[in-house]
Amino acid sequence: MDLSEAAQIVLIGGGQAAAQAVQSLRMGGYAGRLILVGDEPVLPYQRPPLSKAYMKGEFAEERLFFKPGAWYEDNGVELILSTRAVKIDRAAQVVELEHGGTLNYDALILCTGSRPRALPVKGADLENVFDLRGLADVERIQPNMVTGRKLVIVGAGYIGLEAAAVARQMGLEVTVLEMADRVLARVTSPTMSAFYEKEHRAQGVTILTGAQLDHLEGKDGKVSAAVLADGTSIPADIVLAGIGILPNIELAKDAGLTIDNGIATDRDAHTSDPRIFAAGDCASRPLVHFGRTGRLESVHNALEQGKLAAAAILGKPRPPEDCPWFWSDQYDLKLQIAGLNQGHDEIVVRGNPDERKFAVFYLRNGTLIAVDAVNSPPEFLASKKLIMTGAKIAPDMLKDTSINMKDIAAAAATA
Amino acid sequence: MPKITYIDHEGNERTVEAKSGESVMEAAIKNSIPGIDADCGGACACATCHVYVDKAFMDKVGEQQEMEKSMLDFAENVQDNSRLSCQITVSDALDGLRVTTPESQH
Numbered sequence: 045m046d047l048s049e050a051a052q053i054v055l056i057g058g059g060q061a062a063a064q065a066v067q068s069l070r071m072g073g074y075a076g077r078l079i080l081v082g083d084e085p086v087l088p089y090q091r092p093p094l095s096k097a098y099m100k101g102e103f104a105e106e107r108l109f110f111k112p113g114a115w116y117e118d119n120g121v122e123l124i125l126s127t128r129a130v131k132i133d134r135a136a137q138v139v140e141l142e143h144g145g146t147l148n149y150d151a152l153i154l155c156t157g158s159r160p161r162a163l164p165v166k167g168a169d170l171e172n173v174f175d176l177r178g179l180a181d182v183e184r185i186q187p188n189m190v191t192g193r194k195l196v197i198v199g200a201g202y203i204g205l206e207a208a209a210v211a212r213q214m215g216l217e218v219t220v221l222e223m224a225d226r227v228l229a230r231v232t233s234p235t236m237s238a239f240y241e242k243e244h245r246a247q248g249v250t251i252l253t254g255a256q257l258d259h260l261e262g263k264d265g266k267v268s269a270a271v272l273a274d275g276t277s278i279p280a281d282i283v284l285a286g287i288g289i290l291p292n293i294e295l296a297k298d299a300g301l302t303i304d305n306g307i308a309t310d311r312d313a314h315t316s317d318p319r320i321f322a323a324g325d326c327a328s329r330p331l332v333h334f335g336r337t338g339r340l341e342s343v344h345n346a347l348e349q350g351k352l353a354a355a356a357i358l359g360k361p362r363p364p365e366d367c368p369w370f371w372s373d374q375y376d377l378k379l380q381i382a383g384l385n386q387g388h389d390e391i392v393v394r395g396n397p398d399e400r401k402f403a404v405f406y407l408r409n410g411t412l413i414a415v416d417a418v419n420s421p422p423e424f425l426a427s428k429k430l431i432m433t434g435a436k437i438a439p440d441m442l443k444d445t446s447i448n449m450k451d452i453a454a455a456a457a458t459a
Numbered sequence: 460m461p462k463i464t465y466i467d468h469e470g471n472e473r474t475v476e477a478k479s480g481e482s483v484m485e486a487a488i489k490n491s492i493p494g495i496d497a498d499c500g501g502a503c504a505c506a507t508c509h510v511y512v513d514k515a516f517m518d519k520v521g522e523q524q525e526m527e528k529s530m531l532d533f534a535e536n537v538q539d540n541s542r543l544s545c546q547i548t549v550s551d552a553l554d555g556l557r558v559t560t561p562e563s564q565h
Contacts, residue, residue: 071491090500107481107501112489347498364565371504378526380504421526425506425533450533 045318048359050150051076054139056129056295057155058082060090060343061324063110064350065153070119072358079122079147081129081139084178087113092343094182095206096373099189100213108179132299134317151319151357154307155350156292158325158341163198163285167260170267173283176203188282191215196270196280198257200227202372204286205240209374212247219250219278221257221270230288232385235404236416239397240374247375291326291339304328306339312362313353321356323349332365333432334384334413342370367431369424380424383414383431392439394423403427410436412456422449430456461554465492465510468562477549483520483558484508484544494560501545506530507564508544509537513557520547520556536561 053069053076055062062080066088069078082088089108097103106112116123124141131140132152139147160175162168174185195211197204200222211218220227226237227244241251256273260283270278291306302308302316306328313321313329324346328339344366351363370381377400388406395402403423406414412431417424426449430437435456441447460476463486467473477486487495487508496507503526512520517540523531527546531537544558 067491071493092500092502096502104480107485110488111491115489115491343498343500366565369505371499371502373502378504419526421506421529422533425530 046359047151047319047357050074050357052147052149053078053151053153053357054147054149055080055153055155056139057157057292057324057326058084058088058123058125059155059157059324060088060110060346061157061350062153062155063088064347065155065323065354066119066121067111068351068354069357070121072354072360074354074358076150077122078120079124081124081127081141081147083126083128084180085126086179087111087116087123087125089179090343091177092371094179095176095203096210099176099182099186099207099210101186105179129295132295132320134299134320137319149319151321153313153350153353153357154296154315154320154322154326155324155346156295156322156326158289158291160285161288161290163257163260163283163287165257165259167262167267168285170260170262170283171265172267172281173260173285175285176207177289185282185284189214189216192217193281194279195219195282195284196221196278197284197286198270199285199287200224200251200253201230201286201288202228204284205244206372206374207284207286208244208249209247212244212249213375216282218248219252219270219280220244221255221272221278222251222253223256225254227251227253232416233391233404233406235391235393235397236418239402239418243375243377243400289325289341291328293326296320296322296326304337308337309349311352311365312356313349314356321353323353331368331384333367333434334386338384340368342368344369367428369428376419378419378421380417380421381415382417382424382428383412385414385416388413390439392442394442395420395445405437405439405442407437407439412437412442426450426453429453433457461549461551461556463487463549463553464555464557465494466557466559467494468560477553479550481549482545483510483547483549483553483556486549487544492560494564495544496564497545499545503527503530503543503546506534506543509534509561509564510542510544510558511538511561512540512542512547513559514540516553516556519552534561535563535565
């Protein structure tokens, strides 16, 4: 469908994908009305620092915002904040808002994001039990980040471990509970899990794997302990849940759009309705370098789909679809991840984890599909390109730290 | 407020007023300067905020850390005056700074 004559574009959601789409539409020459509806009370902001430097108080709030308020005025972007969209009427091309009021659209971009999975246990509604997703969450958590307080983190994913690192650095006593038999079990290899467990333990974090949370206990309405299925009781002043996120797909689903784990899109971020696009955590998209579809929870994905949606609306050439990538900061460790490791049949470790500078490569049929690089930008950056070319790489070469990554990349390219 | 001039690869100049304490990358993003992507938002994780620093300012923009050095090593068209703009903090000493953006960040 040719939408290049669109006169009114509405975005639902105010996160990274929406901010990018708005910027790409205006920079791409879109001159019509542009309206962003967000349920948070603040300007669009970056989330990654929330579990890192911002939580620690080392990053001023105004630096979180992608653009100052004046930018939206100067660029004719209408912001409707603190407001949820409750219904999409596709036949009428209308979005209904929660406080009443409707918005017509020629094109609609759903950037509804995701929400933390709620702790499915008794006591989850006690005071001082928190999620970590938005600025408001950090505002609630921060006054409790006091030296000596006892923090129990449920879930050893990236959010949980980043928060654990920050809390330890702020002097809290930290216990991390993980149901699986290792940390980061859902996202990485046993080698990486063992490395991060060791690092956190060396920093004084108590990590309990194979730990099933049974319920939370309270005193005067405030959480006081986390009790495991085996009866172990862990005293807690604060509990932080980091057990994954759920895509916000309800609006799309109710409107009859195709859902496939997330809101199903094609390569150009179109949903099953040619006037409606989806971008970011909420969308399930073709992963062109991996021959399948999937939902990615990352900055890279939000930026890229924001750009893809804007280009499709403006009738511009499709922007590049880059290798998926991600990062995590814990203590002085920078983890950079490129590619998707699902389906690997071989793992190659380059460097020595004890030196806190190493990379784990994931291959399938001799082709590099992903890397986890700790304090190793060359391994990350070289892999990001190699993964997209699908070149075969000899594991012996990858292992050999006397050959630098540029030479490995060059050899792979000509093989 | 320190003024920073961004010059794109075609020679077009844009001057903005930056705030002390923010990075040269942030000043660019907040003012919609083209040619700087800064996908990671300043975490030194993506190498998409590469700039060439005017030689006159090279001794004022601070030292490169190891992480930045090894990130830049894989950027395209790296020169002696290449820096990641997220790693340069704006201060009064940088008033008048001129940086040039590369043709592509990828």
